[in-house]
Amino acid sequence: MTTNIAHFNGQLLPLDKITISPLDRGFIFGDGVYEVIPVYEGAMLRGREHFERLQRSMDEIRLTNPHTTDEWLGLVEELLKHHPGNQSVYIQVTRGVPPKRDHVIPKGVQPTVFMMVQPLASPSRDAIENGVACITARDFRWEKCNIKSTSLLGNVLARQLSADVGATETILLREGMLTEASASNVFVVRDGVVVAPPRDNLILLGITYDLLVRLAAEGALKLEIRAIPEAELRSADEIWLSSSTKEVLAVTTLDGKPVGSGKPGPLFKRMHALFQEHKAQVLHRGKVAA
Ligand SMILES: Cc1ncc(COP(=O)(O)O)c(C=O)c1O
Numbered sequence: 001m002t003t004n005i006a007h008f009n010g011q012l013l014p015l016d017k018i019t020i021s022p023l024d025r026g027f028i029f030g031d032g033v034y035e036v037i038p039v040y041e042g043a044m045l046r047g048r049e050h051f052e053r054l055q056r057s058m059d060e061i062r063l064t065n066p067h068t069t070d071e072w073l074g075l076v077e078e079l080l081k082h083h084p085g086n087q088s089v090y091i092q093v094t095r096g097v098p099p100k101r102d103h104v105i106p107k108g109v110q111p112t113v114f115m116m117v118q119p120l121a122s123p124s125r126d127a128i129e130n131g132v133a134c135i136t137a138r139d140f141r142w143e144k145c146n147i148k149s150t151s152l153l154g155n156v157l158a159r160q161l162s163a164d165v166g167a168t169e170t171i172l173l174r175e176g177m178l179t180e181a182s183a184s185n186v187f188v189v190r191d192g193v194v195v196a197p198p199r200d201n202l203i204l205l206g207i208t209y210d211l212l213v214r215l216a217a218e219g220a221l222k223l224e225i226r227a228i229p230e231a232e233l234r235s236a237d238e239i240w241l242s243s244s245t246k247e248v249l250a251v252t253t254l255d256g257k258p259v260g261s262g263k264p265g266p267l268f269k270r271m272h273a274l275f276q277e278h279k280a281q282v283l284h285r286g287k288v289a290a
Pocket residue numbers: 036155180181182183184185203204205206207208209242243244245
């Protein structure tokens with residue numbers, strides 16, 4: 001097996017040689033933010049947008065960004081030289097290592113920067129062609145879901161509910177309204193219109209969510225962004241999941257009941273094709289630039 005090279009505070013090191021202080025606020029408080037960027041044959045998909053969101057997450061938690069977006073993109077390129085092919089890059093920045101444990105945000109502490117690469121687990125052909133099963137649950141997370149925080153216990157517990165019954169995702173409802181899923185955004189389709197929940201503090205605004213909104217406009221699909229009541233989710237013609245690693249997937253059963261026809265619907269097929277075309281263009285541009 002080749003060594004898995006990772007980035008730690010400006011250095012490239014074998015993953016198993018990196019050690020992190022137990023006083024790191026990421027470890028003690030989950031006090032950090034992160035990103036996951038898909039890479040296809042060496043080309044990042046929406047790398048700049050991911051680092052812009054990292055900046056927004058850091059602004060929300062009052063953490064000074066140690067790098068500009070261009071510096072970040074350069075650091076990822078360096079790391080990717082050790083990892084050809086289709087990969088997912090994980091980037092985490094924590095509030096660093098203060099001298100003692102104290103909730104108050106310490107001054108003058110350097111953030112801890114960690115990046116690693118794992119093979120990209122793209123959706124299987126079966127998942128694309130037949131769709132996936134999801135369940136619903138109450139959204140019991142906090143009210144700052146717009147921050148891509150490493151404090152993911154709420155998401156972990158939500159995801160486990162679906163894992164326990166062999167389903168792909170847990171779709172969350174807060175006060176009778178659809179928010180998102182444990183690690184994905186959710187879209188519904190009714191009467192030929194794609195509907196996405198509002199871009200507010202109750203969801204993570206996915207880079208893929210934004211891409212699908214753009215692709216819908218370019219592909220002349222009708223799309224609305226508005227609150228989605230539970231009844232609308234349950235009577236949807238189609239439901240989709242989106243994320244950087246899932247791309248776009250059709251949900252074909254919800255809580256054990258078929259969604260629409262029980263097969264991936266026509267608008268899903270259209271969006272999936274638009275997404276794949278977009279990916280192919282990015283890949284081509286990456287090859288031309290290389
Ligand atoms: C809670 C949550 N919502 C939405 C998403 C989708 O975001 P993106 O499309 O940027 O991957 C994720 C991705 O991990 C997530 O964890």
